[in-house]
Each structure stands twice: as C-alpha cells, then as structure tokens.
Amino acid sequence: MNNFISTGKRVFSIQMLGFASLAGLFVRIPFIFASAGPGGGGYIDPRFKRVLWYLIGSTKGGVNRAKIIDLVNSHPANANQIASELKLDYKTVIHHLRVLSENGLIVTDNKDSYGATYFLTPLMENNYPSFQEILARIGKK
Amino acid sequence: MDFMLGAAGAALLNIGLLGGIVATYIQNMRLIKSYFTAGLVLVASLFIVQNIVIVIFWSNLYMAGPAIKDIVDAAAPYLFAINAAQSAGLAVLLWITRK
Numbered sequence: 001m002n003n004f005i006s007t008g009k010r011v012f013s014i015q016m017l018g019f020a021s022l023a024g025l026f027v028r029i030p031f032i033f034a035s036a037g038p039g040g041g042g043y044i045d046p047r048f049k050r051v052l053w054y055l056i057g058s059t060k061g062g063v064n065r066a067k068i069i070d071l072v073n074s075h076p077a078n079a080n081q082i083a084s085e086l087k088l089d090y091k092t093v094i095h096h097l098r099v100l101s102e103n104g105l106i107v108t109d110n111k112d113s114y115g116a117t118y119f120l121t122p123l124m125e126n127n128y129p130s131f132q133e134i135l136a137r138i139g140k141k
Numbered sequence: 142m143d144f145m146l147g148a149a150g151a152a153l154l155n156i157g158l159l160g161g162i163v164a165t166y167i168q169n170m171r172l173i174k175s176y177f178t179a180g181l182v183l184v185a186s187l188f189i190v191q192n193i194v195i196v197i198f199w200s201n202l203y204m205a206g207p208a209i210k211d212i213v214d215a216a217a218p219y220l221f222a223i224n225a226a227q228s229a230g231l232a233v234l235l236w237i238t239r240k
Contacts, residue, residue, distance in 0.1 A: 057178045060165045060239050137175050
C-alpha cells in the first residue's frame with residue numbers, strides 16, 4: 001500500500017512543478033509586454049518570439065493570422081479590405097483581428113467603427129524579424 | 142472503487158481532448174514546418190500514450206480481483222486527482238488552441 005501511495009505522491013509533486021512553471025509564465029507575461037516597448041530598438045525579445053510562435057504555430061487558423069499580420073504590415077487596412085485581399089470570410093477576419101488585438105500584436109484607432117483601420121503595435125514592429133522567421137516557414141499549401 | 146472508475150473516465154476524457162489538440166497541431170505542422178510545430182505534435186502524442194497506459198494499468202488492476210483491492214482503493218483518489226487536474230488543464234489548452 002505504501003508503495004502505491006508514495007508513487008502517487010511523487011507523480012503528483014512532478015505535476016505540481018509543471019503547474020508552478022505555468023503559473024510563473026503567467027506572472028511574467030505583463031513584463032514580457034512591458035520590456036519590449038517602442039524604445040526597444042533592434043532587440044528581439046525571445047519571450048515575445050515564443051508567444052508569437054504559439055499564437056501562429058499552435059492555434060487553429062494561425063496561418064491566416066500570420067497572413068493578416070503580413071498584410072497589415074505592408075499597409076494598414078480595415079476588416080473588409082483584409083477579407084477581400086486574403087479571400088477570407090469577413091467574420092473569420094473579425095475573429096482573428098480580435099484575437100490579435102487582445103494579444104497585443106495589432107491595434108486599431110477605433111475598434112467600434114465599422115471601417116476601423118488596423119496597424120501593427122510598436123511591440124510587434126520591434127519584434128518583426130521574429131515574425132518573418134515564422135512567415136518564411138509557412139508553406140504554400 | 143468509484144474513484145478508480147472516475148480516474149479511468151478522466152483518462153479517457155484526456156485522450157479525447159488530446160485528440161482534438163493533436164488534430165490542430167498536425168494541421169499546423171503540415172503548413173508550418175518547424176521544430177516548434179513538430180515538437181507540439183510529439184508532446185501531445187506522448188500525452189495520449191501516457192493516458193492509454195493509465196487506462197490499461199487501471200483495467201489490469203480492476204481485473205486483478207480482491208487480492209489487491211485495499212491497495213487499489215488507497216491509490217485511486219490520488220490518481221483521480223492527477224487525471225482530473227490534467228483534464229482541466231487540457232480543456233483550457235484545447236480552448237486556447239481552437240480559439
């Protein structure tokens with residue numbers, strides 16, 4: 001009986017360590033966004049790079065998000081223009097724009113307006129080489 | 142005994158959640174070829190293996206009969222807690238992945 005219980009405790013303590021690491025990440029997130037502001041210069045924040053990889057590489061529709069960032073970088077655009085240029089559904093574009101805004105990659109001058117124009121945030125602009133690295137790996141398929 | 146069935150049920154739920162996560166990760170890996178996307182598929186797949194082994198382990202204990210019943214009953218709440226915590230974590234991960 002003791003063997004089973006001690007095994008269970010050991011496994012549980014390993015999982016607790018995993019959760020502690022995850023909790024540490026959430027605590028660090030505000031600092032991630034605070035440390036790479038407009039004055040960040042050419043420094044690419046490796047923590048931002050990980051967030052970007054996760055947002056594009058591990059979520060459904062991540063590739064479309066990358067295409068939207070690429071388009072917004074080339075010229076600021078509204079949801080309708082993005083939908084027609086990328087041949088995506090308007091509602092899909094709205095959803096991606098909301099996720100990208102919530103994660104601090106793009107920003108708009110007036111999000112309540114129908115034709116609101118979206119731009120890259122200074123954080124995204126400063127770390128743009130990280131994004132280009134991901135973009136280069138996206139296939140044509 | 143109830144905890145034991147709960148633990149096995151949570152492990153089966155984890156396999157289902159991981160199936161949804163892996164499906165998205167594979168779709169992304171086919172479009173973005175990198176160590177990151179391949180690593181995600183590998184990690185999630187290993188978690189599926191882990192949960193399959195847990196289900197087999199517990200079904201073997203269940204079949205073992207009354208000889209080790211006390212041991213199984215003593216260990217069951219711990220494994221249930223571990224599996225249930227994993228289910229909650231995977232549900233959040235699936236939600237983020239599909240968002």
